[in-house]
Amino acid sequence: MPGRTLPTIPQADVAAHNTSKSCYVTVGTKVYDITPFLEDHPGGGDLIVDYGGKDVKDIMDDPASHFHSESAWEILDDYLVGFVATEPVMKSVTNSTHPADIVPLPPSEAGAEQLRKDGVNQPLYENTGMSCEEDLSKETDASSDYRTHKFLDLNKPLLMQVWRGGFTKDFYLEQVHRPRHYKGGDSAPLFGNFLEPLSKTPWWVVPTVWVPPVAYGTYLSSQGLSTVGLTSYWITGLCIWTLVEYVLHRFLFHLDQYLPDNRVGLTLHFLLHGIHHYLPMDRLRLVMPPTLFLVLATPFWYLAHAVFFYDWNAATAVFCGGIFGYICYDLTHYFLHHKTLPAYWRELKKYHLAHHFADYENGFGVTSRFWDWVFKTELPMTPPKVIKTS
Ligand SMILES: [Zn+2]
Ligand SMILES: [Zn+2]
Ligand SMILES: [Zn+2]
Known part of the structure; x- marks a missing residue:
């Protein structure tokens, strides 16, 4: 069952993906990232974005919207990125003696490696973590960036962090070439003093x-x-x-x-x-x-x-x-x-x-x-x- 390696995504996270830049939809507990499909949708991308972050089972079955063939469901399967943990689902997970049978846990290291290999949700360029030039102007969430990469905290003076960070050269080079974007293009603190x-x-x-x-x-x-x-x-x-x-x-x-x-x-x-x-x-x-x-x-x-x-x-x-x-x-x-x-x-x-x-x-x-x-x-x-x- 290939789906076992996919992560469980909190409901709030899914709901937040509701724009044409990043659009998730769910069917039951399955989460699909259909952003790349928006342009190809026969009924138009905007129609889907209206359902961004929401469940589309009913609308897809509804003949009044427009006809969705068997292949529409198959296409959807290509975009499966995880499973949503809704409250009722989480409740039964808590009660179950085999919780992993209900929602797969976040992937282990091996699972994450598989996701990476399959290119699920991955940027096109691994070295920079980006796919296109627009990505250069996408706001970096300073605290989650710091938590994930353990490199520099954008909200603190950067120079002293480089000086005292004790980074190895390889780690430093890998991180410094991954572009970040600070407060709409503002200057992040460098010295943090009169300089x-x-x-x-x-x-x-x-x-x-x-x-x-x-x-x-x-x-x-x-x-x-x-x-x-x-x-x-x-x-x-x-x-x-x-x-x-x-x-x-x-x-x-x-x-x-x-x-x-x-x-x-x-x-x-x-x-x-x-x-x-x-x-x-x-x-x-x-x-x-x-x-x-x-x-x-x-x-x-x-x-x-x-x-x-x-x-x-x-x-x-x-x-x-x-x-x-x-x-x-x-x-x-x-x-x-x-x-x-x-x-x-x-x-x-x-x-x-x-x-x-x-x-x-x-x-x-x-x-x-x-x-x-x-x-x-x-x-x-x-x-x-x-x-x-x-
Ligand atoms: Zn360089
Ligand atoms: Zn350069
Ligand atoms: Zn340049």
């Missing part, structure tokens, strides 16, 4: 702070270069940036396996990029804070001057083109997450959000897919039909 405002960077800070120095640097280098020289060095810098963008995201932000397995490593990972995967829709923890940017950009200043050692103006022009590329990148990244965009960017948006909800080990390009294509880390843009398990 809190420093952890937040609105998107407009990036052009405000960095466009003036780029303009000034470009002006300086224009003093010693011809227009053609200036333009070609500057555009060279811009092109180099696209590769830097890819390399930083893939090899620094997602240092993942090479990360030292200690609290310093994990905390730095969290501040650098982990928090953006943990809370991808947090508007104020998305673009790079200027201080962090300075730290990352300084070596590139010296690198540019080492490579183009023969001409200070050329090196500066290349650097300025590169920084301009960075500004475009950070703004693009912000807009991909938070704005409705014209066609070309809509595709990029899908692509980048897939990096969050589907596969964070691929799809590192934000402003283009070019380097993903070159280095074979391109994300497939048609969703897989099978469950991705690794």
